[in-house]
Amino acid sequence: MRKIYITLMLVVGFSAVGIAQEINWLTLEEAVKLQKKNPKKIMMDMYTNWCGPCKMLDKNTFQNKDVADYVNKYFYAVKFNAEGNDVVNFNGKTYTNPNYNPAKANNRNSGHELARYFSVRSYPTIIYLAEDGSLLAPVIGYQTPQQLELYLKLFKNNDHAAFKTQQDFQAYAQAFKPEFKN
Template sequence: MLPAQAQEINWITMNEALEAQKKEPKKIFMDVYTNWCGPCKMLDKNTFHNPDVVKYVNDNFYAVKFNAEGTEEIKYNDYTYTNPNYNPDRKGRNSQHFFANALKVTGYPSIVFFDEEGNLITPVTGYKTPQQLEIYLKMVREDDYKTLTSTEAWQTYEESFVSTFKD
């Protein structure tokens, strides 16, 4: 019997994901977090270590971890995004990275999805259990989001969705 392997999402940077898309087009799944965010830590611990989530994300997406108050330079759509107001001496909250702002991230944690060409699909704000995240992962992976253009369509989709992820 093989020893149990620790299951981890294969996190990379946004720049690495955009570069990888040029060779092998795949959607991007981005975890937008901050260091002070309690629900972000819960998402990391509870949802991003769930074996079903790990396998689905690793099989179907480039997974990006992005600190919305960090200093990483991101080259996206011919523009370099930075966080010029970042204060390294500050404790707790810091200034928001311009890339997080450009993605219209309004709360943490947020999951942001991009299509195979790196175009923004949508941000999804708030803590999600593995089963709550599953509907978004599959909706984006299968391109179902393209047909869900009304609240009614989303409600019907959500009501008919059957989760297969385990706790």
């Protein structure tokens, strides 16, 4: 009886606090396959195992309920270790990490060919891809839920298409009113 009571208290406690929402992470190949049936943009988190800001992004931003709900509804989310050893087929080409060293799996390692294809040089970098798989933009660095919200809504609504200059984006960002909670 005591175990049931403790379990019940834990469930009630977690419900009251709110359990972190999960993003439905996919591989890039899964996301591209889903795009063919139901077109959506792709948000790809390029991270490394040793990257502190990447871990903060996972903990503080990607587990935010508003972020997770929005991403799950409007994007295919891909999590990709930019120094990992995965074999990825994308746009008719196979990408690997030929210089990967398993002994350095949790330290700085060789950059993956897919990361180089997208010109990723720092972590985290969030890559946004259009419904046809073309690159929309990379967004470099840690983002709070409200900072990420700006980019999610910018690309989801295709507002980026109207920008002709960096000043256009700056005006958009200054006028943007975030709605996501911390």
